[in-house]
Amino acid sequence: METSEDTLPLNTCHVQKLLVTFNRLHILLHSIALGFLCYYRVCFLLQYPETNKGIRLLPWFLVFASEIILSFIWILDQAYRWCPVTRSFFPERLPHDDKLPHVDVFICTTDPTKEPTLDVMNTVLSAMALDYPAQKLHVYLSDDCGSPLTLHGVREAWKFARWWLPFCTRYRIKSRCPKAYFSALENDDDDSDFARSSVYVADKKKIKEKYEAFKEEIKMFRKDRVLPRDNPGITAGDHSSIIEVMQENINNEVDNVKMPHLVYVSREKKPSHPHHFKAGALNVLLRISAVMSNSPYILVLDCDMFCNDPISARYAMCFHLDPKMSSSLAFVQFPQKFHNISKNDIYDSQLRSLFTVQWRGMDGLKGPVMSGTGFYIKRVSLCGKSESKGTDLQKLKEYFGSSNDFIKSVAQNCTSDLAYDRNALLEEPRLLASCEYEIGTKWGQEVGFLYDSVVEDYLTGFILHCNGWTSVFCEPTRPQFLGTGTTNLNDVLIQGTRWYSGLFENGINKYCPLTYGLSRMPLLQSLCFAWLAYFPLYCLPLWCLATIPQLCLLNGIPLYPKVSDPFFFIFLFIFLSALIKHLQEVLLTGGTIYKWINEQRIWMMKSITCHLYGCLDALLKKVGIREASFLPTNKIEDDEQMLLYQMDKYDFRVSNIFMIPMVFLITINISCLIGGVYRVLLVGDWDKMLVQFLLAVFLIAVNYPIIEGLIIRKDKGRISLLVAIPVILATLVLLAFCREIHNMLY
Numbered sequence: 208m209e210t211s212e213d214t215l216p217l218n219t220c221h222v223q224k225l226l227v228t229f230n231r232l233h234i235l236l237h238s239i240a241l242g243f244l245c246y247y248r249v250c251f252l253l254q255y256p257e258t259n260k261g262i263r264l265l266p267w268f269l270v271f272a273s274e275i276i277l278s279f280i281w282i283l284d285q286a287y288r289w290c291p292v293t294r295s296f297f298p299e300r301l302p303h304d305d306k307l308p309h310v311d312v313f314i315c316t317t318d319p320t321k322e323p324t325l326d327v328m329n330t331v332l333s334a335m336a337l338d339y340p341a342q343k344l345h346v347y348l349s350d351d352c353g354s355p356l357t358l359h360g361v362r363e364a365w366k367f368a369r370w371w372l373p374f375c376t377r378y379r380i381k382s383r384c385p386k387a388y389f390s391a392l393e394n395d396d397d398d399s400d401f402a403r404s405s406v407y408v409a410d411k412k413k414i415k416e417k418y419e420a421f422k423e424e425i426k427m428f429r430k431d432r433v434l435p436r437d438n439p440g441i442t443a444g445d446h447s448s449i450i451e452v453m454q455e456n457i458n459n460e461v462d463n464v465k466m467p468h469l470v471y472v473s474r475e476k477k478p479s480h481p482h483h484f485k486a487g488a489l490n491v492l493l494r495i496s497a498v499m500s501n502s503p504y505i506l507v508l509d510c511d512m513f514c515n516d517p518i519s520a521r522y523a524m525c526f527h528l529d530p531k532m533s534s535s536l537a538f539v540q541f542p543q544k545f546h547n548i549s550k551n552d553i554y555d556s557q558l559r560s561l562f563t564v565q566w567r568g569m570d571g572l573k574g575p576v577m578s579g580t581g582f583y584i585k586r587v588s589l590c591g592k593s594e595s596k597g598t599d600l601q602k603l604k605e606y607f608g609s610s611n612d613f614i615k616s617v618a619q620n621c622t623s624d625l626a627y628d629r630n631a632l633l634e635e636p637r638l639l640a641s642c643e644y645e646i647g648t649k650w651g652q653e654v655g656f657l658y659d660s661v662v663e664d665y666l667t668g669f670i671l672h673c674n675g676w677t678s679v680f681c682e683p684t685r686p687q688f689l690g691t692g693t694t695n696l697n698d699v700l701i702q703g704t705r706w707y708s709g710l711f712e713n714g715i716n717k718y719c720p721l722t723y724g725l726s727r728m729p730l731l732q733s734l735c736f737a738w739l740a741y742f743p744l745y746c747l748p749l750w751c752l753a754t755i756p757q758l759c760l761l762n763g764i765p766l767y768p769k770v771s772d773p774f775f776f777i778f779l780f781i782f783l784s785a786l787i788k789h790l791q792e793v794l795l796t797g798g799t800i801y802k803w804i805n806e807q808r809i810w811m812m813k814s815i816t817c818h819l820y821g822c823l824d825a826l827l828k829k830v831g832i833r834e835a836s837f838l839p840t841n842k843i844e845d846d847e848q849m850l851l852y853q854m855d856k857y858d859f860r861v862s863n864i865f866m867i868p869m870v871f872l873i874t875i876n877i878s879c880l881i882g883g884v885y886r887v888l889l890v891g892d893w894d895k896m897l898v899q900f901l902l903a904v905f906l907i908a909v910n911y912p913i914i915e916g917l918i919i920r921k922d923k924g925r926i927s928l929l930v931a932i933p934v935i936l937a938t939l940v941l942l943a944f945c946r947e948i949h950n951m952l953y
């Protein structure tokens with residue numbers, strides 16, 4: 208019999224009406240202004256006196272081209288603002304535990320030097336401790352390095368879990384990542400209902416001792432071994448596969464603990480076979496888990512993204528089990544949040560705009576982009592398009608590879624709970640983890656996580672959406688997953704270069720969102736994907752606008768309307784409207800004015816460096832000069848560097864390829880401003896040059912920390928003068944040279 212509970216919805220969705228109205232009004236006004244800008248530029252071109260030398264038009268064209276690119280990216284960006292929504296969900300209305308589906312958890316790690324084993328194990332433990340029926344939870348750890356350290360860590364984590372899991376359930380602990388739990392205790396932040404009970408206090412003490420012993424064990428094991436320092440197994444991995452299922456009866460001290468499965472997987476790697484980085488690792492887990500647990504839903508986590516709240520699986524099920532949306536729903540994405548973000552977040556490590564404004568906006572269309580970690584995906588959605596496979600065994604093998612067991616699992620529609628004989632089962636997984644398994648199959652092309660881009664998450668999500676799947680953005684107040692954000696400039700820029708290369712390559716390959724996407728999904732949704740693929744192009748207008756108007760200021764070439772010209776106000780309006788809209792969004796999503804300025808600055812710094820290198824990298828890959836690479840980020844916490852970040856001080860100890868453009872551009876802006884003011888004082892045409900003058904002032908003001916790092920700061924994070932002085936001198940010589948050429952020509 209149906210009760211009224213059954214008919215209550217598991218989730219609801221609300222359009223943010225006020226915001227929608229405001230956004231659309233802003234889009235209208237800003238677009239009109241952009242229309243006037245184009246009109247002004249085109250008229251100028253048509254009226255330009257023939258007699259003048261063509262060369263004078265070059266800077267003018269470059270600036271116009273920049274304005275067009277900026278407008279293009281702006282238009283794409285508006286799709287996110289069209290219909291932002293928020294969602295509510297009611298896990299208490301879910302069916303009883305025995306009706307919940309099974310869930311597999313995939314965790315990837317690759318490098319024990321950059322990804323400390325203890326932290327990875329903390330992630331594993333937090334996933335095992337999810338508030339979900341233990342027999343329905345299966346945790347898989349992929350170790351791309353095949354490191355004995357990690358394997359040992361998993362064995363120890365399994366032992367510790369037999370203490371940790373019952374402790375968490377008994378006291379309904381919220382923070383189930385041991386490291387986070389114990390450090391919160393130190394900060395006296397213990398909000399457990401049992402805080403005062405003496406049994407709890409005693410148990411807590413005992414569990415703390417167990418954790419310390421577990422930590423010590425991992426540390427000692429590490430000490431006893433010499434680690435291959437330089438990139439163990441990242442690119443040129445060479446090892447055979449290891450698969451180990453943690454066995455139930457290791458520890459007899461604690462009885463009757465229901466434990467989720469825990470499986471360690473290290474796939475086979477050979478230098479001669481491309482391993483496709485994280486996507487390759489996930490696909491191996493996808494196959495192995497299919498013949499072990501074959502759960503219909505999968506949670507994917509990076510090794511540093513621990514579960515900060517045990518309830519996420521139930522939240523996700525509020526969508527996956529909703530009969531109205533479940534048939535087309537591929538994944539439920541949670542925002543990426545980080546545990547080490549400072550108040551003003553100088554590097555925008557939290558990617559504020561992406562995980563608040565943009566993903567909420569896409570949620571009102573067909574759903575957010577897959578974001579690599581913290582999402583619950585439906586296994587069948589990763590099996591490729593069903594109609595193209597048929598039922599012929601030979602065809603299926605061409606699709607999925609030679610494993611009969613795997614094909615059987617697909618045929619079971621991902622709903623079985625296979626009772627496997629633990630020892631006999633390892634033969635098939637070994638085949639599935641071999642590096643030759645995928646040869647001649649559709650893995651990475653149509654099946655599983657896709658290989659054509661190093662941002663496998665974007666591409667996989669994009670193709671899912673193209674195939675008619677949808678996604679949902681789930682954003683509970685308490686962050687469900689917490690990762691380690693990059694908190695030093697060098698890491699931020701290296702990570703950015705990888706991302707933007709990966710994103711831009713999707714804009715120039717066959718999966719271009721504006722062609723491939725447009726014919727397969729609604730316009731606005733494809734514009735959102737297009738923004739992600741093309742915003743690395745910011746590098747072009749930013750380089751242009753940081754040099755051309757300034758050089759022209761120095762040489763007395765006006766590029767913008769005079770102050771007395773009505774079109775002056777159009778430019779002013781566009782500039783202010785963009786800035787104020789950004790400010791409004793920062794404030795609305797919990798940021799401060801400082802955060803707003805910091806975002807402007809890091810956007811400029813990234814645009815002139817890693818956007819540029821990312822685009823170049825993608826182009827070089829396209830013509831076949833470069834190979835794909837995936838340098839994992841550093842997850843080790845460095846106190847000194849963390850301190851700089853917490854104090855809002857930029858850590859300028861960055862690689863020269865990042866430092867040189869910054870010093871170069873700031874020198875150009877300062878010297879052109881000084882030279883330009885001097886020239887205007889002589890000539891007196893200030894109203895013609897005002898915009899260029901203001902532009903230089905604006906850029907210098909926003910990037911003041913670079914000047915500070917050059918001249919004022921004395922700490923370790925300052926800009927090395929050894930690098931800066933030659934760059935500054937070279938820039939000045941170049942400027943003098945430009946001025947000479949200009950004087951020769953006119």
Ligand SMILES: O=c1ccn([C@@H]2O[C@H](COP(=O)(O)OP(=O)(O)O[C@H]3O[C@H](CO)[C@@H](O)[C@H](O)[C@H]3O)[C@@H](O)[C@H]2O)c(=O)[nH]1
Nearest residue numbers: 315316317351484485488509510579580661662837839840
């Ligand atoms: O060959 C590899 C390389 C990476 N990883 C794992 O992939 C995850 C992400 O790597 P990380 O170094 O943390 O990169 P980020 O730039 O922080 O990752 C973001 O960007 C990636 C795409 O570039 C996404 O896959 C991630 O989910 C997303 O958090 C980590 O768990 C790694 O261990 C592998 O398993 N094998």
Ligand SMILES: [Mn+2]
Nearest residue numbers: 509511690840
């Ligand atoms: Mn990461």
